[in-house]
Amino acid sequence: MKALLVWVLAVACGGCISIGPGYVRIVDRDDRGRAQLVAQAAALAASIASRLRELEGSLGNWEECLNKGTCSRRKFLSSTEATELEILAAPELAALRDWVREGYRTAELQLESGGTGGAPSSPGGFRPVALHAGETRVQSPPAGGLVAWVRGLVSRPRELAESNDLITNICIVSTPSEAAFRMWPSSDPARTSETRTTGRVTNAYRGSYAFAVTKGSVSYECPGQQQCAKLDLVNDPQPVFNCSLSDRVCRRQATAVKGCND
Numbered sequence: 001m002k003a004l005l006v007w008v009l010a011v012a013c014g015g016c017i018s019i020g021p022g023y024v025r026i027v028d029r030d031d032r033g034r035a036q037l038v039a040q041a042a043a044l045a046a047s048i049a050s051r052l053r054e055l056e057g058s059l060g061n062w063e064e065c066l067n068k069g070t071c072s073r074r075k076f077l078s079s080t081e082a083t084e085l086e087i088l089a090a091p092e093l094a095a096l097r098d099w100v101r102e103g104y105r106t107a108e109l110q111l112e113s114g115g116t117g118g119a120p121s122s123p124g125g126f127r128p129v130a131l132h133a134g135e136t137r138v139q140s141p142p143a144g145g146l147v148a149w150v151r152g153l154v155s156r157p158r159e160l161a162e163s164n165d166l167i168t169n170i171c172i173v174s175t176p177s178e179a180a181f182r183m184w185p186s187s188d189p190a191r192t193s194e195t196r197t198t199g200r201v202t203n204a205y206r207g208s209y210a211f212a213v214t215k216g217s218v219s220y221e222c223p224g225q226q227q228c229a230k231l232d233l234v235n236d237p238q239p240v241f242n243c244s245l246s247d248r249v250c251r252r253q254a255t256a257v258k259g260c261n262d
Contacts, residue, residue: 166205172243179243
């Protein structure tokens with residue numbers, strides 16, 4: 001009779017059971033799935049942290065090489081990017097690879113434009129700028145600034161791995177509300193997550209995400225026909241985004257939102 005009761009409870013909750021002296025513990029299947037995902041992310045973080053540290057440590061040699069003129073800036077960018085993407089080759093890290101690629105494309109644009117000067121978000125005086133038609137060519141950016149920019153592209157994923165912070169939860173708010181929201185890595189659209197506003201996407205791997213917001217016949221997708229800012233899940237602990245269909249934009253919001261609590 002006791003065995004039958006345990007079986008009924010397990011089926012009813014859709015989970016598994018753990019039997020000990022005098023008690024029955026019911027484990028929800030969703031909770032078990034979340035625990036497995038968190039454990040998988042932790043194992044992945046442990047597997048890449050030391051390799052990212054090694055890559056970051058090699059940047060000093062590259063800077064010396066660049067200053068001596070015995071290697072080229074383009075070679076530095078292509079070689080470092082290839083190594084980092086190989087380290088981040090796990091399928092789950094598609095969005096993080098996209099974030100890294102976008103950073104290297106910014107550096108390449110800077111080299112093509114020959115821009116100089118400092119920018120608050122760019123250590124070492126390397127300034128990410130977009131190309132414009134007819135732009136005046138000036139001297140190449142200093143090697144130290146270029147290496148500092150790339151160091152940021154390596155150190156941030158390394159920090160995430162070392163702190164076991166590869167996944168996060170995000171909150172999506174929209175105007176109007178009750179909109180359908182989807183997000184996916186541009187390099188792997190099959191890895192789509194979705195919710196309905198106001199709502200959460202849980203256990204999302206950090207990185208850069210394309211997204212779409214739809215309410216009835218009105219829809220906004222990024223990237224689309226116009227330039228737009230993709231969702232950056234790399235730098236905020238638990239990001240909140242407020243999406244406006246009329247403004248066709250999703251803006252980062254600093255405050256917590258009711259309906260997105262754990």
